Amino acid sequence: MNKKKTYIGIAVIVLIFGIVVIPKIIDRVMRGEVVKNDRLNVAELDTVDDSNAELSYININGKDRKVPHFEFVNQNGDTITEDSYKGKVFLVEFFFTRCPTICIPMNKNLVLIQDEFKDDANFGIASFSIDPEYDQPQILKEYADQYGVTDPDWNLMTGEREKIYELANVGFNLLAQENPEIDGNFQHSGLFALVDQNGFIRSRKDDFGNPLIYYRGFIPQGTPETDDEETSQIDILIEDIHKLLNKNKNKNKK
Structure with missing residues (x-):
C-alpha cells in the first residue's frame, strides 16, 4: 500500500513538472534574451548532442x-x-556591411564554411542586410x-526594409532592429539558420x-570559450x- 502511494506521488510530481516547468523552458528558448551589444544569447543551449542522430525539425x-x-x-x-535555393542545403544570416562587431566573425566563419563545400553545387548561403538603404548591390558586391x-549560390541581399525585418523577426524569429545606443546603430542576432533541401x-x-534551433555564428571557429562561457558551434x-x-546523395543513389 505504501509503495502504491509512493508511485502515485512520483507521478504527480512528474505531471506538475511537465505542466509548469517545460512550457517556461520552451518559451525562454523561443523568445530569447537580448544581451551585450547586438547579439542574441543562447548560452543555455551550450551542450549539444554530437551523435549521428537525424537532425531535428523546428x-x-x-x-x-x-x-x-x-x-x-x-x-x-x-x-x-526562396526558390533560388530549391534542392540545396543552405545557411541564413542577417547582417549589415557597416557592422563593427559580430558581423566580422560571422562572415569570416561563413567564408570558412563556403570553402569547406566549394565543390558541392547543392550548398548555398543567404545573407540578408538589415541596413538595406545603405547596402545597395554595389556595396554588397564590394x-x-x-x-x-x-x-555563386552565396547571395547577399537587399530590398524593402519592412520585408527584411519581417523575414528576420517573424519568418525566422531572429532579432533584427535599429538601436542607436549600440555600435553600428543596428541590433541583430549572431546566429545562423540551417535549411535543408526542402526548405x-x-x-x-x-x-x-x-x-538547438540555431547555431552560433558570431564566435570564431576554434575559439575554446568566451567570457560568457559560450563555445563556437561552427x-x-x-x-x-x-x-x-x-543524406540527399544517398537518397539519389537508391
Whole structure:
C-alpha cells in the first residue's frame, strides 16, 4: 500500500513538472534574451548532442517551420527568392556591411564554411542586410569581394526594409532592429539558420533532447570559450551540413 502511494506521488510530481516547468523552458528558448551589444544569447543551449542522430525539425504550433517566401536583389543585381535555393542545403544570416562587431566573425566563419563545400553545387548561403538603404548591390558586391565570397549560390541581399525585418523577426524569429545606443546603430542576432533541401529549418538536439534551433555564428571557429562561457558551434554546423548533403546523395543513389 505504501509503495502504491509512493508511485502515485512520483507521478504527480512528474505531471506538475511537465505542466509548469517545460512550457517556461520552451518559451525562454523561443523568445530569447537580448544581451551585450547586438547579439542574441543562447548560452543555455551550450551542450549539444554530437551523435549521428537525424537532425531535428523546428516544430511550432504543430507545424515544421519552413523558410517563408522572400524576394530580394543580390550583389549582382539579380532577383533572388526562396526558390533560388530549391534542392540545396543552405545557411541564413542577417547582417549589415557597416557592422563593427559580430558581423566580422560571422562572415569570416561563413567564408570558412563556403570553402569547406566549394565543390558541392547543392550548398548555398543567404545573407540578408538589415541596413538595406545603405547596402545597395554595389556595396554588397564590394563587401563580398572583400571577404572572399566566391560561391555563386552565396547571395547577399537587399530590398524593402519592412520585408527584411519581417523575414528576420517573424519568418525566422531572429532579432533584427535599429538601436542607436549600440555600435553600428543596428541590433541583430549572431546566429545562423540551417535549411535543408526542402526548405525546412533543421538542427541537432541538445543533451536534453531539445532542438538547438540555431547555431552560433558570431564566435570564431576554434575559439575554446568566451567570457560568457559560450563555445563556437561552427564545427558542429559543418558536421550537420555534411549530414544533410550526404543524406540527399544517398537518397539519389537508391
